[in-house]
Amino acid sequence: MTNKIRVSCDRKNLKTIRAFVTDTLSPVHLSEITLNQIILAVDEICANLIIHSNREDSQKHLCLTIKYDGKEIVFELEDNGIPFVQANYLEPNIPDNIRTGKKGGVGVALVNRIMDKVEYSVQGATNICRLRKVVA
Amino acid sequence: MKIKHTITDNTITISLDGELDASSSVLLDEELSNPSIMMFGKILVDCKNLNYISSAGLGVFISHLQRFEDAQIKLIFFNMQEKVRNVFEILGLDLLMTIVSSYEEAVTIAND
DSSP states (O other): OEEEEEEESOGGGHHHHHHHHHHHTTTSOOOHHHHHHHHHHHHHHHHHIIIIISTTOTTSEEEEEEEEOSSEEEEEEEEOSSOOOGGGOOOOOHHHHHHHTOOOSOHHHHHHHHOSEEEEEEETTEEEEEEEEEOO | OEEEEEEETTEEEEEEEEEEOTTTHHHHHHHHHOGGGGGOSEEEEEEEEEEEEOHHHHHHHHHHHHHHHHTTOEEEEESOOHHHHHHHHHTTGGGTSEEESSHHHHHHHHTO
16 A cells, blocks of 8 residues: 655644555554554654755645555655754753753654664655554 | 643643644643733643643743742643653653642642
């Protein structure tokens, strides 16, 4: 099974992406919690691509492809914005965030804890983020 | 996302209805940033109809928590759906914030 959606880089499209993930995964028997976690992980990456990589430029687009082979779900996100550099990523310290009143910085931590594998790569002008989740 | 308030004495109950994501969490942030909220001693957050929360929604609560604690304002979540509570748990926020099952329990803790 393969399914694909392309949306403009507008944060209002996050709802559309979540609905697309929900619909695509409806034949896969997942618990409510697991399905919500998967939707959340995809939503977090898309929000980062829209807000940080593409600065909410609605002339730019991102593409999400979902593949499922009966055992593993693979989400592939493509965009042409500023690439995410995993080497620069620091795990958040939540008590510090609370103390300093920091709003952001916990999305990637959620993704890393939910997904089995998270890979970032660049091919020419295209950034690819691949999320893998074994569900069998 | 719809946000409603109920005010009783020095308690404000905020009811969240819908999905808190990077788009809708701006509304909640405006709500909690309003200086008038600091007049209350207790803020109860009814999560019964909160169907989804992302890091942006969590971030709004994280960013206001210390300000409320410094002002000795109690922030208590109740009626949270299991899938939403799970998102708090992934980051250990359930140990740093007060989340209870029911309104009655929230009121009891708020009055302690």
